[in-house]
Amino acid sequence: MDNAERLFEFPHRHLLGIEGLTPVEITALLDHSETYVEQNRQTNKKKSVLSGRTIINLFYEDSTRTRTSFELAGKRLGGDVINMSVSTSSVKKGETLIDTAMTLNAMHPDVLVVRHPDSGSVKLLSEKVNCAVINGGDGAHEHPTQALLDALTIRRRIGHIQGLRIAICGDILHSRVARSNIHLLTTMGARVRLIAPKTLIPTDVERMGVEVFNDMKAGLEDCDIVMMLRLQKERMNGNYLPSVREYFHFFGLDYGKLSVANPNALIMHPGPMNRGVEIDSEVADDFGRSAIHEQVEMGVAVRMAVLEILTANLDQPAPRNL
Ligand code: CP
Numbered sequence: 001m002d003n004a005e006r007l008f009e010f011p012h013r014h015l016l017g018i019e020g021l022t023p024v025e026i027t028a029l030l031d032h033s034e035t036y037v038e039q040n041r042q043t044n045k046k047k048s049v050l051s052g053r054t055i056i057n058l059f060y061e062d063s064t065r066t067r068t069s070f071e072l073a074g075k076r077l078g079g080d081v082i083n084m085s086v087s088t089s090s091v092k093k094g095e096t097l098i099d100t101a102m103t104l105n106a107m108h109p110d111v112l113v114v115r116h117p118d119s120g121s122v123k124l125l126s127e128k129v130n131c132a133v134i135n136g137g138d139g140a141h142e143h144p145t146q147a148l149l150d151a152l153t154i155r156r157r158i159g160h161i162q163g164l165r166i167a168i169c170g171d172i173l174h175s176r177v178a179r180s181n182i183h184l185l186t187t188m189g190a191r192v193r194l195i196a197p198k199t200l201i202p203t204d205v206e207r208m209g210v211e212v213f214n215d216m217k218a219g220l221e222d223c224d225i226v227m228m229l230r231l232q233k234e235r236m237n238g239n240y241l242p243s244v245r246e247y248f249h250f251f252g253l254d255y256g257k258l259s260v261a262n263p264n265a266l267i268m269h270p271g272p273m274n275r276g277v278e279i280d281s282e283v284a285d286d287f288g289r290s291a292i293h294e295q296v297e298m299g300v301a302v303r304m305a306v307l308e309i310l311t312a313n314l315d316q317p318a319p320r321n322l
Helices: 003-009 023-040 065-076 097-105 121-126 144-158 176-187 216-220 244-251 292-314
Strands: 054-059 080-085 111-116 132-138 165-169 191-195 211-213 225-228 266-268
Touching: 003 023, 023 065, 023 144, 023 176, 023 292, 054 065, 054 097, 065 080, 065 111, 065 132, 065 292, 097 111, 097 121, 111 121, 111 292, 121 132, 132 144, 132 292, 144 176, 144 225, 144 266, 144 292, 165 176, 165 216, 176 191, 191 216, 211 216, 266 292
Parallel strands: 054 080, 054 111, 111 132, 165 191, 165 225, 191 211, 225 266
Antiparallel strands: none
């Protein structure tokens, strides 16, 4: 399949979430990302497909991986990338998200990449601007490029997603990574288990087609992938856990708990990691089984693919989700 056919397979103006995407659309994004994995390993990583295009990173929350990889992705494709520093912007003088977005929109960017603490805020913003909008994480709602890079990592390591037993463990309640991954992995035919204390599991989450476990060893049994999540203390308003020490004892991933999973089970973590809280250092640094650095590598390729496809779609008449 060539580039033009892949654009046809993903006829959207924005990437706001994984929910609602079809297996064909997800596969088109993953297939296109593959070309950039190889390009990023070459000495010359540059292409010019985004020449003349402007991408603005507008991050209202801290980020290392997502913001840096969108910047690298845009620059490697020949685009101009601006990182707007919210802490030194007129946001500090009281300007709202929508006024800020419309101000930036007046400068004719082609893509806004937005991270914001409020669920739904990025969709709202997308309705006010003319450019393509990519959700870089909105509250506890979605983080679509994280789920895509996780899927690409799994696909490259194991060859497929369909039929895999995948455990997502930790603070599910506050995790946009968990939500996007549940949508993507169930859509692609994986069997998803959530493992967490009762206080960190959303009510009625079984409706998303997952199984819930409150015991690590029971949940990890025969799993092919173990995806760990950090405790999102910045979104907690109350006491969800007796202590971090007790949390690690019952829910931290160590070789003892991992022993019930598939012997080749892949260990994943979206980062940032809190060593000794949700994951033991030895497990995190297990070069044979941990895919954590590969996930970061895949993040650049996925973001290059998404930027290329969405900017190409800007030139198409009436995309489906305008
Ligand atoms: N996984 C992730 O979103 O990391 P950052 O917060 O560093 O972007």
